[in-house]
Amino acid sequence: MNQSFDALIIGAGQAGPSLAGRLTAAGWKVALVERKNFGGTCVNTGCTPTKALIASAKAAHTVHKAAQYGLAPQAPFKADLGPVQARKDAIVQASREGLEKWLRHMPGCTVVTGTARFLSATTMQVGNEVLEAKHIFLNVGGRPASRPLPGIEQVPYLTSSTILALQELPAHLIIVGAGAVGLEFAQMFRRLGSEVTIVERNPRLLPHDDEDVAAAVQDILTSEGITLRLGAECISLALEDGQPVVHVSCAEDASPSRGSHLLLAMGRQLNTDDLGLEKAGLIADAHGYVPVDDELQTAVPGIWALGDCNGRGAYTHTAYNDFEIVAANLLDHDPRRVSDRLPVSAIYLDPPFAKVGLTEAEVRAAGTPALVGKRPMTKVGRAVEKGETLGFMKVLVHAETDQILGASIVGVGGDEAIHCIITAMYARQTAAFMRRNVFIHPTVAELIPTVFGELKPLA
Structure with a gap:
């Protein structure tokens, strides 16, 4: 059975459904193909379930530390993984089912279940169906890698x-x-x-x-x-x-x-290995990435790659931004580019580690004249009050232009506080600008202007 569409979207991860929403709203006839769980890695095996489990683990840790807060636990506490997993599963299921329902009821969008493989640069086969479109968007994500360890x-x-x-x-x-x-x-x-x-x-x-x-x-x-x-x-x-x-x-x-x-x-392995890329004239690199340009177009006109599979970011936030870039260029005549975004990421330990821009090692390697400001969390009132004083804040500034080069925060609230610096960097603001901010007390972020006020030459 052959069907024609304006666009094929392969994968219902972070970028795919939102792109389907924009394209159908613009009058495009869209087919979205998903072979397993709607929502991709983030919803099913990544951000959503792990952060739900981390929240449960945080609650258990707080109970164990009760005495440090002047509280006496009433009985020995032991976590039961079954109910913890059930809570996580309910959160995941609600997110996944909500996304699938939205897509299946989206006017102009046809949801196809199965594995898509290229037959040519404009056609893909899913089971017994052949889908044709002038625009194809790959959003296939990845899976845990299996390394060849002995034994x-x-x-x-x-x-x-x-x-x-x-x-x-x-x-x-x-x-x-x-x-x-x-x-x-x-x-x-x-x-x-x-x-x-x-x-x-x-x-x-x-x-x-x-x-x-x-x-x-x-x-x-x-x-x-x-x-x-x-x-x-x-x-x-x-x-x-x-x-x-x-x-x-x-x-x-x-x-x-x-x-x-x-x-x-x-590490992870990309889901590009069974797409039949060669039949579309595409070649993945040694890591399995599909190379793209600054607007996420592949070497074959009419085919784009979004999310993990393009090698331009392996995060939910970069995948969503990929959608925004493609939609802006295709529909809004707004020339957005991958190179416009800052490298930002976090590891969700407790306390978390978040960063933006360049590291100190990268600044040193480039020979950039720089200043550094650093403050331990033991000198952040909000951290002391919470009893969570591990870590520090660090900012890097160009010594001649006063432009912010990067920042790292290891500490309570760091994954949220760092957005003050991210926003300033997108606005191309300087350290002087940051020093003039007045933030709310008591917060972790309120010490950011102080850190920018204590800059010293990077030795």
């Missing part, structure tokens, strides 16, 4: 997706990989009651961030009893007495790590 075939392991279905707390969770996913699950399960060990090849956490940031994050994790095995090389897996064992060679300690459960958090 992996013999050892049962969890991924960032399958761990979300656990109904009982692991007695001892071993996590291989210390990226954002590994770190967030580590703290989450530790707070819910599991012993946790992280095994990481790199000699320190967060190798792409500044050393002081990595040290602060390490302090957060170790203060809660999480075991870190950094610089772990020659990682291999084994099954002994029915339980997973991770063998490593470390300079300090080469003993194996034994646990009850194993989580592999070693």
